[in-house]
Amino acid sequence: MDDQQLTRYAIAAKQGDREAAATFVRATQRQVWQLLRHLTDARSGEDLTQECYLRAFSALPSFRGDSSARTWLLAIARRVAADHLRRRRRRPRVADHEDWVGAADRAQPRGLPGMTDNYALRTALDELDPARREAFVLTQVLGLSYEETAGVCGCRIGTVRSRVSRARTDLADALRTETPPGRASPG
Missing domain, CATH: 1.10.1740.10 (RNA polymerase sigma factor, region 2, helix turn helix motif)
Structure with a gap:
């Protein structure tokens, strides 16, 4: 609609x-x-x-x-x-059952049967800076325009473009290296 x-x-x-x-x-x-x-x-x-x-x-x-x-x-x-x-x-x-399940899932090595790219992407998304995640989800997942996203976030269109671009870079880096975005990797 x-x-x-x-x-x-x-x-x-x-x-x-x-x-x-x-x-x-x-x-x-x-x-x-x-x-x-x-x-x-x-x-x-x-x-x-x-x-x-x-x-x-x-x-x-x-x-x-x-x-x-x-x-x-x-x-x-x-x-x-x-x-x-x-x-x-x-x-x-207070830790609950789902916290334990999530911790166990995160402790599993990548590439085992049942581990999906979707899980890795969701984990990487969760680790993004909140402002970048918000802009990325609004534009790339929900399909809002940059202008609409700027209205939702209360910022300028250029800020939205920058946040989405940086989120893409962070996600690509995280998925390539399996290092959560925003966290420094050694070296």
Whole structure:
């Protein structure tokens, strides 16, 4: 669904049209979930997606439609992710079963049956600088334009281009050397 149609649904939802609200959620839910999953973690993605829509529908009365509803919604999702990460840093984490499973998976040597390039890419993405990961996911995974991404991130288009370029370089280096991005390799 194109941005103009999404914006029309958001404005109709603002005016009380429940069907338009449901259509808006169905049309955007996957992108919101993907962004939140990539900016935080897979376990938090669904809960944060719900939180994003709660915030969006609370803020809907102030949505004027000056920008696309998709850009507006993804900016809210970005703030939900930032708030989640900030809360998580303040709270001590207790190890759970999934932490042990993840640690065991990471300890496995590469190239064994069952180890996929997807796992290596996901690990490399997780290790990217957060601003670079955000720009990369928005443009390369979700397919937003650089202009839309700049609107979501609240920065200039040139900054988005730079972040995406550096993210590509970091990912290529990490996948080539299996050294997580942002971490110095010896030599």
